[in-house]
Amino acid sequence: MKILSIVLRGFRNHDATTVEFGPKINALLGDNGEGKTNLLEAIAYLSLTKSFYGASDRVVARIGGTGFEVEGRMRTDAGTEVGARAAYDAATGVKAFTVNGSRPETMASVIGRFPVVILSPENAGVTTGAPAERRRFMDLLLCQVSPVYLEDLQEYRRALRQRNRVLLDMRSGRGGALEPWTLSLASRGAEVALRRRAFVREFIPYVQDAYRELVGGREVPGLRYDGTAGTEEAGDAGGICAVLLRSMEERAAEERARGASLVGPHRDDLALSVNGRGLLDFGSQGQHKTMLLALKLAEFRYIREQRAETPLLLLDDLFGELDDGRSRRILAALASLGQAVVTTTDEGHFHGAVPWDGVNRRFHIERGGCTAA
Ligand SMILES: Nc1ncnc2c1ncn2[C@@H]1O[C@H](COP(=O)(O)OP(=O)(O)OP(=O)(O)O)[C@@H](O)[C@H]1O
Ligand SMILES: [Mg+2]
Numbered sequence: 001m002k003i004l005s006i007v008l009r010g011f012r013n014h015d016a017t018t019v020e021f022g023p024k025i026n027a028l029l030g031d032n033g034e035g036k037t038n039l040l041e042a043i044a045y046l047s048l049t050k051s052f053y054g055a056s057d058r059v060v061a062r063i064g065g066t067g068f069e070v071e072g073r074m075r076t077d078a079g080t081e082v083g084a085r086a087a088y089d090a091a092t093g094v095k096a097f098t099v100n101g102s103r104p105e106t107m108a109s110v111i112g113r114f115p116v117v118i119l120s121p122e123n124a125g126v127t128t129g130a131p132a133e134r135r136r137f138m139d140l141l142l143c144q145v146s147p148v149y150l151e152d153l154q155e156y157r158r159a160l161r162q163r164n165r166v167l168l169d170m171r172s173g174r175g176g177a178l179e180p181w182t183l184s185l186a187s188r189g190a191e192v193a194l195r196r197r198a199f200v201r202e203f204i205p206y207v208q209d210a211y212r213e214l215v216g217g218r219e220v221p222g223l224r225y226d227g228t229a230g231t232e233e234a235g236d237a238g239g240i241c242a243v244l245l246r247s248m249e250e251r252a253a254e255e256r257a258r259g260a261s262l263v264g265p266h267r268d269d270l271a272l273s274v275n276g277r278g279l280l281d282f283g284s285q286g287q288h289k290t291m292l293l294a295l296k297l298a299e300f301r302y303i304r305e306q307r308a309e310t311p312l313l314l315l316d317d318l319f320g321e322l323d324d325g326r327s328r329r330i331l332a333a334l335a336s337l338g339q340a341v342v343t344t345t346d347e348g349h350f351h352g353a354v355p356w357d358g359v360n361r362r363f364h365i366e367r368g369g370c371t372a373a
Contacts (some may be wrong), residue, residue, distance in 0.1 A: 001114050001309050002339045003043060004081070010065040012038035012046065012366035020372070022361035024335055025354055028343040030365035036343035037120070039365065040314045043341060045145075046072040046084045047116040047312070049097055051105050057088045057095055066090055074114050077309050095150040108151055115307055117300045119292075120316035126295060127279055127288045130229035131226075131269035138196050138270060141299050145306040149195050154186035156265070163261050167175070171259040182248055189264040190240035194226050200225040200270065206298035213297075214290050222273035222290060228263060300337060313340035319349045327354045335360075 003021050008014040014034045017025075028036045040062070044052045052062055061068045068092040074082045088095045088129050097103070097110060104110050123135035143150040163181035170176055178246070211221045225232075230243040247263045255262050272279040274287050283291070303311050311335065319327045327349045334340045335354075344350075347362070354360045362373045 001077060001312055002075050003046075003114075003312055003341075004075055004189060006039075006043060006046075006070065006072045008039070008042050009069040010062040011042050012060060012062060012071055012297075014038060014042070014370075015062065017367055017368065017370045019363060019370050020361075021339070021341070022359050023339055025331065025360040026339070026341045027350060027354070027360075027362040028341065028365050028370075029345075029347050029348070029362055031345055035368040035370075036365045037316050038368070039370065040079045040118070040120075040341060040343060042070045043072070043312070044116055044118060044314060045070050045086050046074070047111070047114045048140075049086060049095075049110055052118050052120075052140075053122070058090065058093070061088055062088050082114070084110070106147075108147040108292065111150060112147070112303075112307060113309075115144050115303045115311035116308055116314055117296060117303065117311045118316070119296050119318065120314075121320060123292060123296070124288070127272060127283070127291045131267075134270040134272075135266070135268065137295070138199065141303065142195060142199055144303055144311075146195065149192070152188050152191040152195070155184065156192050159184040159188055160261055160264065160266055164259070167255055167261065168259040170256055182245070184317055185236075185245040185261065185264055186241045186248065189244055189266075190231075190237040193231055193240055193265040193268065194237050196268070197225045197227065197232070203298060203302060206302050207294050210297035211290060211294040213293055215307070218272040219274050219287070219290075222271075222276065224271040224273075226269040226271045227265065228268070270278045310338045313337060315340055315342045317344065318342050319344050319346065324349065 002023055005018065005020045008017040017039065019039070030036050041051055041053065050057070057068075067088045069085070071083070071085045074084065076082065083100050085098045086095065097107065097108060099113075126137045139153060143153065155193055159181050163178065163185055166176035166178050166181060170178070178230045200223055206225060211219065214354060228244060228247055230247070231240045234240045234243045244263055248261075251262050272291055274283060274291065277283075279287060279291060300311055300313065315334075319328070331350070331353045334342075350362070356362055356373070363370050364373050
């Protein structure tokens with residue numbers, strides 16, 4: 001998939017911005033706080049129907065404005081042109097999404113149709129941060145390749161929220177029906193855990209290949225899905241569901257005392273290692289960076305295969321801590337992958353590495369405006 005153009009109205013600090021993209025590298029150049037990341041966020045809206053930062057639509061709408069509008073034209077690998085539009089009305093709080101002018105049946109049918117792979121400074125947490133960051137990585141990836149997963153995850157989260165509310169009520173002496181939420185937590189949770197575990201198994205060779213390309217064969221990365229005890233051996237979704245139910249039963253008193261659900265895939269992790277040593281405890285800075293790049297490169301290829309559609313690469317502040325030689329190699333690698341939109345404050349990273357020939361384009365971003373350079 002390639003994005004041909006985008007129009008933003010009232011989106012963050014962009015009042016009215018239009019960009020016509022080139023088919024390879026698109027550089028967004030500008031000083032801090034001018035609106036580069038905001039433009040990436042808008043592109044991702046067309047794919048994910050929401051902010052990749054997890055910001056609410058209300059926050060994304062331009063301060064003092066009436067709402068926002070993002071309109072994009074894409075071309076699929078097969079050559080079909082598609083128009084997508086997200087519009088949010090601040091007065092009513094309603095967001096409307098259309099594809100080629102008509103409303104899709106579900107948001108789930110849109111997510112992943114225009115796949116994106118995002119690499120931003122915030123992603124550092126995937127290798128260095130709490131388990132929640134790695135679950136988010138898996139979820140964002142899986143939602144783009146599997147509408148069924150997205151639905152299970154949404155229902156799972158709903159059950160979790162409701163169940164936690166009932167547990168809190170019970171703790172403060174009020175009654176409530178826990179059982180229905182316990183059952184849906186376990187059944188949807190089993191689907192989520194099963195899919196994630198299968199995904200990790202499929203994903204390992206992708207990460208190993210990508211890691212090897214980046215540093216050679218000296219270091220071998222490892223990935224392991226770390227789930228509720230007993231679920232790995234349980235086999236199918238029914239088996240996992242039974243294990244989750246049993247575990248909730250065992251911890252019933254603790255859950256009531258804490259007022260929270262303590263069992264399920266919202267507690268799971270993706271354990272990362274290099275040469276058998278846990279990255280969190282033993283990884284060097286270089287190993288963390290390499291792992292993150294390998295995960296992202298693997299994500300790109302995995303999504304491309306699963307969806308039979310090339311994802312668009314959104315690279316925020318890519319060169320942050322890279323030297324010129326490394327930046328150049330990465331740029332060369334990117335150009336061979338597909339279309340990329342890259343933000344940087346320092347155009348120097350591109351000098352001599354990218355010809356600005358129309359296939360590759362650069363844009364200046366200033367105070368929420370964009371001009372082709
Ligand atoms: N809802 C909003 N309405 C108006 N302005 C906003 C809104 N949300 C964010 N901004 C403004 O957008 C600017 C930040 O834009 P952005 O994050 O895209 O900058 P950037 O060019 O990526 O900068 P950096 O190089 O520092 O990452 C800030 O000035 C911020 O105040
Ligand atoms: Mg930024």
